[in-house]
Amino acid sequence: MTTTTTTPYRPSAPKRAQVWLANHFAMLSAILVLLYLFLPVAYTFAFSFNDHGKTNIVWQGFTWEHWQDPCGVAGVCGSLVTSLQVGAISTLVATVLGTLMALAMVRYRFRGKAASNVLIFVPMATPEIVMGAALLTIFVQGFSNIGLSLGFTTIVFAHIMFCLSFVVVTVKARIQSLDPRIEEAAQDLYASPMQTFWKVTFPLILPGIAGAAMLAFSLSFDDFIITNFVSGNESTFPKFVYVASRRGIPAEANVIGFSMFVLAVLLVVGAQLVSSVRASKIKE
Amino acid sequence: MSALAHVAGGDPDFDPSGPVPAPTKRSWTAYLLLLPGALWLGVFFVLPLVQLAAVSLQSRYPGFPGYYYRDVNFENYASALTDYAPHFARSFLYAGLATLLAFVVAYPLAYAMAFKAGKWRNLMMICVVAPFFTSFILRTFAWSQILADEGWVAGTLNFLHLLPGGNIINTPLAVVAGLTYNFLPFMVLPIYASLERADPRVIEAGGDLYANGFTTFRTVTLPMSMPGVLAGTLLTFIPAAGDFVNMELLGPQRGKMVGNVINDQFLAVPGGYPVAASLSFTLMAAILVMVFLYVRRFGTEELV
Amino acid sequence: MAGFREASGDLQLESVTKAFGDFTAVDDIDLHVPRGSFFALLGPSGCGKTTTLRMIAGLEQPTAGRVMIGDTDLTGSRPYERPVNTVFQSYALFPHLTIKDNVSFGPKRRKDKDAATRTDEALELVQMTQFAGRKPAQLSGGQQQRVALARALVNHPEVLLLDEPLGALDLKLRREMQVELKRIQTEVGLTFIHVTHDQEEAMTMADTVAVMNKGHIEQLGAPAALYDLPLTRFVANFLGQANTGVGTIKDTDGDHIVADVLGTPVKILKSRSQVLEGEVLFGVRPEKVTVSRSQPDGAGNDVKGVVRDVSFLGVATSYLVDMPSGTTWSCYEQNLDVEPLDLRPGDEVWLTWNPGHAFGVPVDET
Numbered sequence: 001m002t003t004t005t006t007t008p009y010r011p012s013a014p015k016r017a018q019v020w021l022a023n024h025f026a027m028l029s030a031i032l033v034l035l036y037l038f039l040p041v042a043y044t045f046a047f048s049f050n051d052h053g054k055t056n057i058v059w060q061g062f063t064w065e066h067w068q069d070p071c072g073v074a075g076v077c078g079s080l081v082t083s084l085q086v087g088a089i090s091t092l093v094a095t096v097l098g099t100l101m102a103l104a105m106v107r108y109r110f111r112g113k114a115a116s117n118v119l120i121f122v123p124m125a126t127p128e129i130v131m132g133a134a135l136l137t138i139f140v141q142g143f144s145n146i147g148l149s150l151g152f153t154t155i156v157f158a159h160i161m162f163c164l165s166f167v168v169v170t171v172k173a174r175i176q177s178l179d180p181r182i183e184e185a186a187q188d189l190y191a192s193p194m195q196t197f198w199k200v201t202f203p204l205i206l207p208g209i210a211g212a213a214m215l216a217f218s219l220s221f222d223d224f225i226i227t228n229f230v231s232g233n234e235s236t237f238p239k240f241v242y243v244a245s246r247r248g249i250p251a252e253a254n255v256i257g258f259s260m261f262v263l264a265v266l267l268v269v270g271a272q273l274v275s276s277v278r279a280s281k282i283k284e
Numbered sequence: 285m286s287a288l289a290h291v292a293g294g295d296p297d298f299d300p301s302g303p304v305p306a307p308t309k310r311s312w313t314a315y316l317l318l319l320p321g322a323l324w325l326g327v328f329f330v331l332p333l334v335q336l337a338a339v340s341l342q343s344r345y346p347g348f349p350g351y352y353y354r355d356v357n358f359e360n361y362a363s364a365l366t367d368y369a370p371h372f373a374r375s376f377l378y379a380g381l382a383t384l385l386a387f388v389v390a391y392p393l394a395y396a397m398a399f400k401a402g403k404w405r406n407l408m409m410i411c412v413v414a415p416f417f418t419s420f421i422l423r424t425f426a427w428s429q430i431l432a433d434e435g436w437v438a439g440t441l442n443f444l445h446l447l448p449g450g451n452i453i454n455t456p457l458a459v460v461a462g463l464t465y466n467f468l469p470f471m472v473l474p475i476y477a478s479l480e481r482a483d484p485r486v487i488e489a490g491g492d493l494y495a496n497g498f499t500t501f502r503t504v505t506l507p508m509s510m511p512g513v514l515a516g517t518l519l520t521f522i523p524a525a526g527d528f529v530n531m532e533l534l535g536p537q538r539g540k541m542v543g544n545v546i547n548d549q550f551l552a553v554p555g556g557y558p559v560a561a562s563l564s565f566t567l568m569a570a571i572l573v574m575v576f577l578y579v580r581r582f583g584t585e586e587l588v
Numbered sequence: 589m590a591g592f593r594e595a596s597g598d599l600q601l602e603s604v605t606k607a608f609g610d611f612t613a614v615d616d617i618d619l620h621v622p623r624g625s626f627f628a629l630l631g632p633s634g635c636g637k638t639t640t641l642r643m644i645a646g647l648e649q650p651t652a653g654r655v656m657i658g659d660t661d662l663t664g665s666r667p668y669e670r671p672v673n674t675v676f677q678s679y680a681l682f683p684h685l686t687i688k689d690n691v692s693f694g695p696k697r698r699k700d701k702d703a704a705t706r707t708d709e710a711l712e713l714v715q716m717t718q719f720a721g722r723k724p725a726q727l728s729g730g731q732q733q734r735v736a737l738a739r740a741l742v743n744h745p746e747v748l749l750l751d752e753p754l755g756a757l758d759l760k761l762r763r764e765m766q767v768e769l770k771r772i773q774t775e776v777g778l779t780f781i782h783v784t785h786d787q788e789e790a791m792t793m794a795d796t797v798a799v800m801n802k803g804h805i806e807q808l809g810a811p812a813a814l815y816d817l818p819l820t821r822f823v824a825n826f827l828g829q830a831n832t833g834v835g836t837i838k839d840t841d842g843d844h845i846v847a848d849v850l851g852t853p854v855k856i857l858k859s860r861s862q863v864l865e866g867e868v869l870f871g872v873r874p875e876k877v878t879v880s881r882s883q884p885d886g887a888g889n890d891v892k893g894v895v896r897d898v899s900f901l902g903v904a905t906s907y908l909v910d911m912p913s914g915t916t917w918s919c920y921e922q923n924l925d926v927e928p929l930d931l932r933p934g935d936e937v938w939l940t941w942n943p944g945h946a947f948g949v950p951v952d953e954t
Contacts, residue, residue: 036465189743
């Protein structure tokens with residue numbers, strides 16, 4: 001018996017580098033893009049330690065001062081509280097109304113469905129500035145006659161409106177992925193329509209509803225353009241930052257902005273961990 | 285276009301003779317479920333737009349800035365189109381460039397997330413979304429620091445003699461950079477979603493058949509992700525075309541975009557409402573027409 | 589339980605029709621299923637069998653006709669008001685509930701005081717007690733199938749509906765579950781209605797099989813009867829294999845008719861032919877045909893053909909024989925002798941059969 005040993009084919013070094021690059025091109029560029037995404041966040045973080053004078057544009061020296069008293073600048077914490085309140089109320093209302101709409105759109109057949117689809121889609125295809133302008137004209141020229149003046153309430157009304165479509169789309173996707181036979185099985189097992197919804201449908205679409213609520217909150221919390229039109233003298237956090245940017249954003253705003261970022265990331269990572277622990281339990 | 289079937293909500297396995305499940309319930313419940321949300325959209329979206337349309341047709345009292353009367357006056361539109369044509373052109377040009385750049389930047393990231401990331405997929409997803417939890421204005425302001433004349437980006441480019449004008453900040457280039465950055469996740473996430481649904485084996489088969497990476501990409505991968513690309517480009521282009529914050533914080537003093545004009549006319553110019561309203565409507569109409577043509581060309585029946 | 593209808597007795601469908609727009613899925617069928625029987629609805633996909641099942645469950649409402657159990661008219665009542673439970677094709681287990689909670693779902697909705705005991709009994713019956721605390725995603729297909737069965741059985745429904753319940757299982761597991769299902773049905777003594785497109789499955793399990801096609805019931809009877817004497821061309825071809833040929837009835841010979849099938853005269857018992865004059869589709873099952881090297885004497889029903897293919901299967905040998913008419917017959921010979929026939933492709937053979945084993949059905953329809 002003879003054995004033939006063959007030397008494995010070994011390409012030249014530049015060729016190998018080329019192959020390696022081709023295999024890892026997507027991942028390498030992805031990492032570069034992620035770095036690009038984080039660059040401004042890093043700047044925001046760094047400049048929260050800037051010992052700045054009047055303007056916080058160029059680096060002038062390190063200080064803990066702004067982290068020790070983030071509310072030290074007039075208005076910054078007030079605007080944050082307003083933003084959190086607006087976000088909470090808009091998210092709650094938009095999520096409830098949007099979920100109901102999504103249920104109607106997926107689970108029912110009715111006249112005017114196509115028109116409803118358009119009504120839900122068009123707000124997402126409308127530039128914010130147009131929505132803001134339209135809301136401003138109606139608030140000033142129409143609703144002020146019934147005692148509604150620009151401020152907290154008008155901000156909330158506007159935010160619910162533009163969050164609604166996004167909630168519908170997100171929840172709709174979740175309901176569509178649900179096997180309708182599971183609901184039929186519940187009915188077959190003596191559950192009334194209400195019991196079917198609360199015992200089966202709702203728990204199964206809950207992750208979609210939670211995702212929609214998170215999306216709604218982040219849209220509301222970060223909105224500036226529409227808020228700027230309908231807020232009157234009320235200030236939200238983005239509006240505070242925008243107004244301040246004319247004369248230099250105080251580092252306290254950087255502290256708050258960065259803290260919100262950390263908080264959100266912790267929340268998301270936490271949720272991920274919980275679900276992966278659950279998943280591994282299922283696999284055991 | 286079977287690749288779009290799942291986006292359009294059509295069921296390719298639908299068998300008319302088999303059971304027809306789901307939407308067979310009585311319709312009045314549907315109206316009940318729909319009513320509160322539809323009412324909200326009616327009162328706070330449709331009604332304001334109607335009011336805006338009415339305002340766009342109003343006339344000003346000559347000599348009384350800030351006062352106007354009800355009218356059917358299309359002059360506002362005429363002046364919107366003639367006086368502000370360059371602003372429209374800039375808005376669409378910058379938004380178009382930003383969309384193109386965002387596509388180029390987003391695709392490799394979405395591709396890597398869908399096919400190469402493995403267990404890192406969720407982490408990458410968080411990384412894509414996370415920066416957007418810092419306020420949008422703060423991030424844009426950070427770009428004004430990054431791109432500033434004293435900053436390292438401008439410094440490096442100047443050192444390499446790659447910057448003819450000598451600076452980036454306060455130029456259209458900075459505006460496009462800002463727009464690209466700000467709407468990037470809206471490009472990444474839909475592309476990722478449609479790539480994730482695609483079967484990687486199909487792409488491997490494409491690789492087998494064509495051997496050449498670029499040909500595989502052009503003939504197999506890209507068409508499969510088309511629904512995502514379509515959604516992504518729209519979600520990037522529409523807000524970018526109406527944006528004024530990037531121009532305000534990063535752009536030049538002169539040569540603004542249409543968003544800036546609308547904003548100023550509404551909030552800073554007395555009696556600016558009619559012109560601003562007609563500008564808003566022209567912008568919205570232009571975008572809807574473009575979206576319509578674009579969707580017709582690259583076709584999917586339902587985007588949402 | 590608001591609106592729950594107690595009902596007991598035989599299941600009856602009276603002139604039931606279901607149309608979806610222009611498409612008539614189920615066309616005026618009548619069905620009588622005696623209490624406690626194992627009944628199979630068999631047919632190709634799209635024949636209306638699942639729609640029929642869904643109308644019994646209440647998941648669809650008939651366009652016309654009545655659904656009754658005993659003397660109680662269930663037409664128009666909702667699924668949750670009927671003493672009927674379903675085992676779904678995809679199982680449709682509640683993914684967010686444990687196996688135990690899945691099974692106790694029905695009894696709890698009915699506010700059954702013995703829900704816990706009955707759940708335990710049902711899990712015992714399908715041998716799934718040890719998995720009670722798991723979620724459906726942690727179970728294999730076969731295990732999920734058992735849970736789906738337990739979830740329905742625990743309610744002691746008057747009628748249990750099974751919608752292709754074994755469709756997703758592999759062959760071996762399928763065979764095991766067929767035996768298991770049959771055992772459980774005998775044990776609990778409920779009416780089982782089993783929908784399937786697998787004729788072998790229907791024949792092994794059911795007491796009575798209804799063959800459906802295009803919204804109609806083609807034939808109904810015991811599996812052996814259907815196989816032995818199909819009444820339509822569709823049943824002849826759908827249930828098992830049949831060697832067929834179109835012929836013209838020329839003559840009668842005592843108890844038989846004589847048909848001319850492309851030049852060959854064949855006899856069919858009058859009692860086994862659905863047509864007595866004109867065109868007839870003659871048919872005979874493969875195992876009823878005898879293959880021999882020489883022309884046997886006297887029998888009458890014999891044709892000469894050429895062997896195309898021989899497959900040795902152990903207990904039997906299967907032959908494909910090209911006939912003079914241009915068709916190919918399939919024959920199935922038990923290997924009773926140690927010395928096989930030793931035929932090879934190309935050999936000439938004579939095929940014979942007992943005229944009493946042939947059948948005749950109308951030619952119409954394709």
